[in-house]
Amino acid sequence: MQIIVKNKKALFEYNLLDTFDAGIQLLGSEIKSIRAGKVNLQEAYCYFLGDELFIKGMHIAEYSHGGYANHDPIRQRKLLLKRIELRKIKNKLKEKGLTVIPVKLYINERGFAKLEIAIAKGKKLYDKRNDIKNKDVKRELDRTRKNFG
Numbered sequence: 001m002q003i004i005v006k007n008k009k010a011l012f013e014y015n016l017l018d019t020f021d022a023g024i025q026l027l028g029s030e031i032k033s034i035r036a037g038k039v040n041l042q043e044a045y046c047y048f049l050g051d052e053l054f055i056k057g058m059h060i061a062e063y064s065h066g067g068y069a070n071h072d073p074i075r076q077r078k079l080l081l082k083r084i085e086l087r088k089i090k091n092k093l094k095e096k097g098l099t100v101i102p103v104k105l106y107i108n109e110r111g112f113a114k115l116e117i118a119i120a121k122g123k124k125l126y127d128k129r130n131d132i133k134n135k136d137v138k139r140e141l142d143r144t145r146k147n148f149g
Contacts, residue, residue: 054076
């Protein structure tokens with residue numbers, strides 16, 4: 001598995017409850033740009049349109065050798081999941097405060113681009129402060145162990 005991009009902002013802003021691996025319906029020039037690492041998940045979000053799940057706001061840069069047949073960088077893309085998974089996600093989203101966010105984009109062993117999505121709940125400000133504090137404490141402990149170890 002080759003990880004192309006992680007959505008670090010989402011990991012800071014949300015508590016992840018359940019994750020799913022979804023395929024993405026892509027054009028030829030889009031997969032070439034993904035393999036080149038020209039993807040941004042920062043502003044991306046997932047939503048249901050009927051019984052299908054789509055991602056919007058995922059920026060895949062235009063392929064440099066694409067020519068006239070290049071793709072729109074921020075078009076909506078269909079996510080490919082099993083019907084059971086879609087039903088499970090849709091039922092969970094009925095709870096207040098839950099959303100579906102993209103966590104990371106990777107290329108699997110077979111060469112397909114996959115998107116890890118998560119059902120998430122937004123963190124409160126004090127949770128974010130606590131995460132920052134814990135990260136600082138962990139970093140300080142690693143430094144002292146490195147110096148004395």
